[in-house]
Amino acid sequence: MLISNANADQVHPADYAYQDLDAYIEPTADQLDQVTSVDQFSDVQPTDWAYQAIINLAEIYGCVAGYPDQSLRGDQAITRYEAAALLNNCLDSISEVTDEIRKLIYLFETELALIRGRVDGLEARVGELKAMQFSPVSKLKGEASFMMGSIKHGGDVSDNIAGQLYSTRQDAFHMIQSLRLGFKASFTGKDYFLAQLRTGNASNSAFNTFNPATPFYKSTVPLAALDRAFTPVGGDNVFNLERMYYKFPLGNDFTITLAPKIMNMGLWASYPSAYGVRGDYILDYFSSFGTPGVYNKAVGAGGAVTWRSKAGNPFMTSHWLATVNYLAISGEVSGESGGFMRDQSRGNIAAQFGYQSPLYGLVLGYRYGQNGTDFLQGTKTTTRHQSWLEYGTTSDSHSFAVNAWWRPQETGWIPSLSVGWGVNTLNNDDVSDPTYNEYDRGVRKVSESQSWMVGLQWDDVTGIRDSLSFAVGQPTFATALADGSTPDDGNYIMELWYRYPFSNHISIMPGLFYLSRPYGQLTQGRMDTFGGVVQVNFTF
Template sequence: MKLFKQLLVAPAALGLLAPVAATAAELNLDGVNKYASEEQVTSISQFSDVKPTDWAYQALSNLIERYGCVAGYPDGTYKGGRAMTRFEAAALLNACLDRVTEVTDELKKLMAEFEKELAILKGRVDGLEAKVGELEANQFSTTTKLKGIATMVLGGASNTGFGDEVTMNYDVRLNFDTSFTGKDLLRTTLRSGNFADSAFGNGNTALEVAFQEDQTGAPGVDTVGINRLFYQFPVGENLTATFGAKVRQDDMLAMWPSVYPSDSILDLFTYAGARGAYTLNLGAGVGLWYQKEGFSISANFVSAEAASEDSTSGVDEAYTFTAQVGYAGSNWGAALAYTYSDFVEFDGVYANNMGLSAYWQPSEASWVPSISAGFGYGTSNAALLDDNWSWMVGLQWADAFVKGNDLGMAIGSAGQVGVGAGNGTGGIWFDDGNKTLAYELWYKFQVTDNISVTPAFFYIENSGTSDTAGGLLKTTFKF
């Protein structure tokens, strides 16, 4: 029998047979009343001895309301607990079959009236079933979703340590998110780019899209590598654990205390104002967080020795330990974080860093922007990193001028990063937060749901060296 016909017949058959089977199971031939003495009813409420708690209440109600083929006794009772004879059962079945036949005739008339429409629908259903079957046969995975983001940047900057230059660079990330239980996450990220040999890959002018690009190879080499590989799973109701061979510090935090920016430009504005506490260290790590009713406590350890290189912070961390206490509400959040860092470049060098960051965003898009702000302070046993501080304030307007477009600006200081013999350390060097002040302004055009174009301008006041100015056009594709 075709599926469509089965759907038509099944409700009637089920409603009819359920009560008949029930009474047959309780069949008792002693002292029965004649079915002919029973009177027809139109509502189950007419039976004084039938209660909603009775096991066959719904089946009996369906027979009365849908088919009107159930009779009662003259005293207003149904006597559902009494046995019935085979003759009585036959009379009840015959009455119900007559009503089912009438309904079937009506349905036949309707089907004849809408024969063309039903044929079209059937063809569409058959087509959909064929497509679904094809998708199931050729699907990538039943447990994995693929998300990608490709970014191209055309722009230039002056006095970056590489001279004035205009470059065009790219960054591509492919995220494979796998879940085996619906609550866990295995993330594998493939990443490639060529920002290393440009003004936007080093120092204070480094962009967020260039962050942690592999610098170990020759500049400009386009290499695809594993940027993330970690597994995250719940432990009980409020506890979440994470471990991985390639996991970043913020992957193991229950909440991030900033909503700026949605379309980041300068990398130094992506640390929630506390660059020493939120180092975004990447490597082998393990973490745990507890979260309930918005409040959270997070702790994680990341070992980056021989595993990765942070191309923008100025110094490479051997390992970090981070603890954070935070709260994330419907439109605001705040967090206090502490990070202990040990540095692979200098034996015995360590740093203690604190960060206090918060954000607020309106419930609906308006002329009032979201506000993100943060402050960080750190001490170290090395003069290079001792008594350092950073801060930032970022504003962002959603649906600015045109629905879907965003406007953003930020000001802050996160220390000065340069290339050369600065501070006598050679290579990449880092100065305290009072050495630099950065500004950025950007506007994101949401061309389609998957394509955005962002023109941006930035200016950096560098203490002791020439100031830096630059502009760019960033195009982002999401798929």
Template sequence: MTKRFWNLFKVSPVLVAAAFFAANSALAAEVNEQVTNVAQLSESQDSNNIGQVTSVSQFSDVQPTDWAFQALQSLVERYGCIAGYPNSTYRGNRALTRYEFAAGLNACLDRVNELIATATADLVSKQDLATLQRLQEEYSAELATLRGRVDGLEARTAELEANQFSTTTKLVGEGIFAVSDVFGGDRAVNAGNPTEDLNYNTTFSDRVRLNLYSSFTGTDQLQIRLNAGNIVSNAGTAATATAPASGTGTNMTRLGFDGDTGNSVAIDKINYAFNFTDAVRVKVDASGGELYENVNTFNPDFASSGRGALSRYGRFSPIYRQGQNGAGLTVTFNPNSAISLTGAYLAPSTGNGVFGANNPGLNNGLFNGDNTIFGQLTFKPNKAFNIGLTYARSYFAGNAANSLFQGTGSAFANNPFGVGTRTESNNYGIQATFQLSSALAISGWGGYTTADARAGVNAGADADLWYWAGSLALKDFGGEGNVLGVIFGQPPKVTGGSIKNVATNVNLDDDTSYHLEGLYKFKLSDNIQVTPGVLVIFNPEHNDANDTIYVGTLRTTFTF
């Protein structure tokens, strides 16, 4: 029995429930892929906008070829017992089958029975009753099959309704298991020659996220996320009086999904999105707000932390890490048109409650502490090409946990004036995606940042920074849903400014690092993806005295 059969006739309310649970399964397969703009919502609403049609002849693709059609047409027009589509089409390419016709007949039988049960039988003529009897006899086999299937659906729906999580909330989960190892000669240093061996053990770690998505109007979304993991940063820690140095010594080797909470569960994200008007989408982040989750990052095949690039830098441009882990507001204008505009304000936090929008103390709060003002203009003339111009003005007031690129790039690029220095920056970016064919896509970004020290020993100094990258995605390579990817670029680097001239022997970015990543996303099923890959960092920390570092990773992602 086809989908068109169920869409054409309102045989039973149980069909609505069945569609609801099918949609739940589809959502679980696309974890963290939220409805983020008015265009998506409009398309969703249009596809479900089913109205009432009260004449068989209104179905433009149904052919009135025999007496049964004429008889049913007459019944429908008198009793209004068939539901169709407001554009007067059946949305098919053939005439009705006997089963589909029987569904319409069943609807009319139910309507007549309803009239009889409510003591309005005088509204039903004897001629109509005779016509119904003749139709029922001719289509008795189809009606019996139809009712049997409806009974089965009702029983199944009753079971699902009794065990459903919530009528307004969907639970969407993601679990990551990762095996990783690092190879190389020495541990990277910012400047000079390395002196410590790169000793690294193979790790096996995990990250689990549970998202609760609630909708109260059908076009809004409340997200509450629980997070737990034990994936430590490959960069490691510096040597102390009680412990030797660990890790690679550079954030350039970080994985895109790292984060260590000791597997303690915490609510790390709360936000609410809604349509202010048909052309304006608003998102309010109370905790854990990220620009890269609120706007288009122009790297669709590799942006996701669980299903995208393996590395941190390979996911998207560092400009989207401004205001990371913040609270604030994001507004998107005209997302349905070829040109759209997004504006945002975020007050970032360390995530431990000491700094950020939730703290009224000095150099904190929603407006007086660390903050980012963001704007992005997007131009999408067609589905194959998409380009964006981005600007972000960021300020951090001496918070040691924040930096220019939130741990992406060299140590000098993240803190050119020293860790914890009050800094203001202007960030400019251009990003684009080009879908060359259904099987081949390229994406890329470039960025320029000017930073100024507002306090400390380097007060008044400035720095210029550049970064760029490009990615290639071969889709359905080796099987449907698989993606072979290559990412190459230069992580953020200090290229000029007064700080580069005066910072003799301290964190100089005199050379150039290159980021090369190869990965293969293998789709075992709709809910399981396995991604092996290798990350290679040439001249780590923009210092050619450092050895090349290799990071091998096997990530398995489960979604449910």
């Protein structure tokens, strides 16, 4: 065996030491003979672990040389001389291959010139696109939604309070639209910035989200509001700044969110549901996962600190999560009517803790609502900006939520299951509600309310990334009144819809929904609401 201490620039035979002179005779480089077949080696057998590699080197590339005694000596170390001789053989073979490649280049010279010209043209076009791109760190994303359909009220709408709130215009078949434009950017590769504009024309639609500027007795059925229906501040088709926030990592496990304008939903560590995972819903209520006291879609200024146990290991698919956030609905207003951490802030202080994996999850949520902050859609007597929590009240609220979900390992005919339950307690200073002067029938403020939902979703039912979904629940309804009387405020809500992916950027969603008693305690007798809608979404 040879042990070399030679410097690469000064190779000398005297630098080698031999361990066994009787058993080994050092060959010189010119004694290594190139072979073209593995059969020329007397000591190479098909059972040798490197047999196939030796065949390739000898017969295809001519890079193997043997000793004069027709042996390869594969288990023996080589000297630098031997390595140099073998490398020289390989280089000679490569030169031969190169000559063949030169012949091919000559034969296909015209075709290669055409390809080269096309590549040069593509490079020029790429250069133009880079020069004209919006920003090297930013993207402009858009979503447009067309919604067409109508709702129909059943029961006796003439001889009850709910009937007096009902307007015949709500029965008309009509079409509305919503448009979002989001400017997304990342400056470090780990942070995230979003500025989003939005417009729509739902102010006079039966599918309207509740407009606080509309008098209570002229407003539409709030629970019929579509998730994508939008009423801009300032009137239909006016662009509003809907979101602006910035997220960045703090160490390996934490994320900080700072937001001059953000929705409550954007401050959470997790969307605690498998229902509508692509952001697809028909009714606005179900986008709150059945717990609108905690996930109430309030909009304002605030921030969050989020922790995920997977942050230090991006390959983890299951992890614990927690977040603490604060959002002030009047946080952007200075003076006596707004600001942070004041009675006038209408603040939301919230927390979330849970565990999630690709197939299941369990998340607990809590929100403290200061000074009459909003609730999401509920029965008419508990809807946001109305009844139990009117502007100017000093009532505070505590909301609790439990959400769990499960997905099948393989999509198809087994649906995912999502459940959510929420409870809210309110500290009302007054037991009467002055907002019902015109239609007051003994309605009083609420001290406790609840909500829940169960959602089933069949993803990829036919193998084309489609979805079939059904959900049922009870939006926020009173379970205890501040004056000690017993409420009668129940209402059931259901939706059924199918999402058909017409293309990668267009989806069509026909859907039906039903409200058993949308005005809750104001309903005397029977009054229900049935609706149908076709929603077409475009992403670009």
